[in-house]
Amino acid sequence: DAMVIQNPRYQVTQFGKPVTLSCSQTLNHNVMYWYQQKSSQAPKLLFHYYDKDFNNEADTPDNFQSRRPNTSFCFLDIRSPGLGDAAMYLCATSSPGQAADTQYFGPGTRLTVL
Amino acid sequence: QQQVKQSPQSLIVQKGGIPIINCAYENTAFDYFPWYQQFPGKGPALLIAIRPDVSEKKEGRFTISFNKSAKQFSLHIMDSQPGDSATYFCAASSGSNYKLTFGKGTLLTVNP
Numbered sequence: 001d002a003m004v005i006q007n008p009r010y011q012v013t014q015f016g017k018p019v020t021l022s023c024s025q026t027l028n029h030n031v032m033y034w035y036q037q038k039s040s041q042a043p044k045l046l047f048h049y050y051d052k053d054f055n056n057e058a059d060t061p062d063n064f065q066s067r068r069p070n071t072s073f074c075f076l077d078i079r080s081p082g083l084g085d086a087a088m089y090l091c092a093t094s095s096p097g098q099a100a101d102t103q104y105f106g107p108g109t110r111l112t113v114l
Numbered sequence: 115q116q117q118v119k120q121s122p123q124s125l126i127v128q129k130g131g132i133p134i135i136n137c138a139y140e141n142t143a144f145d146y147f148p149w150y151q152q153f154p155g156k157g158p159a160l161l162i163a164i165r166p167d168v169s170e171k172k173e174g175r176f177t178i179s180f181n182k183s184a185k186q187f188s189l190h191i192m193d194s195q196p197g198d199s200a201t202y203f204c205a206a207s208s209g210s211n212y213k214l215t216f217g218k219g220t221l222l223t224v225n226p
Contacts, residue, residue: 041218041219043216045214088155090157092157094212101207101212103160107157108155
C-alpha cells in the first residue's frame with residue numbers, strides 16, 4: 001500500500017546531541033511537511049517542501065533543519081535538542097491542486113531527550 | 115483570522131450515543147475542511163472531509179454538517195463505539211494556501 005513511513009518510531013537522544021528523523025513516501029506527492037506535536041496539542045507545522053522549495057514557518061527555531069534529497073525522502077535534523085524538543089514528530093504529504101487536498105500523515109517518531 | 119476554534123475540548127458518551135464536535139472559522143478563503151482521527155501514539159488519519167459547495171457529507175457512521183453562512187462545521191458520529199475513543203481534530207485550508215490550520219482537538223471517550 002502507498003504510504004508515509006517514518007523511522008525510527010522511537011528515538012532517544014541526549015541533551016545537545018544531534019538527531020535526524022527520516023520520512024519516506026510512496027505517494028509521489030509534491031509536498032512534504034514536518035510537524036511537531038506535544039501531548040494533548042494539535043500538530044504544529046515546522047516547515048514544508050513544495051517539490052524542492054523549502055518553506056519555513058516564522059516561529060520554527062533555527063535548531064530545526066530539513067533536507068529533501070529527492071521526491072520520496074525528507075529528513076528532520078535537530079541540531080542541539082533541548083528538553084523542550086521532546087515530542088512526537090509527524091511527517092505528512094499532500095499533492096495540492098488535485099481533487100482532494102488531503103494531507104496524509106505518517107505514524108510519527110516519538111523523541112525523548114534525556 | 116487563521117484560527118479554527120474547536121469545541122468541546124473533551125467529550126464522554128455512552129456506547130450508541132451520538133457525539134457532536136463543533137468547529138468555527140473566520141477565514142472565508144478556506145475551502146477544504148477535513149476531520150482527522152488520532153489514536154494515542156499514532157499519526158492523525160483522515161476521517162472525512164467536505165468542501166463548501168455541500169452542506170452535509172456522510173461516510174459510514176461519520177457525518178459532517180457544514181454551514182457556510184455561519185462559518186461553522188461539525189462532526190457527528192452515529193452509533194458510537196468504544197473503538198471510536200480517540201482525539202478528533204478539525205482543520206481547514208484554502209486553495210491558495212494549502213497548509214492546514216488545525217483546531218485544538220477533542221478527546222472523545224465512548225464508554226461501553
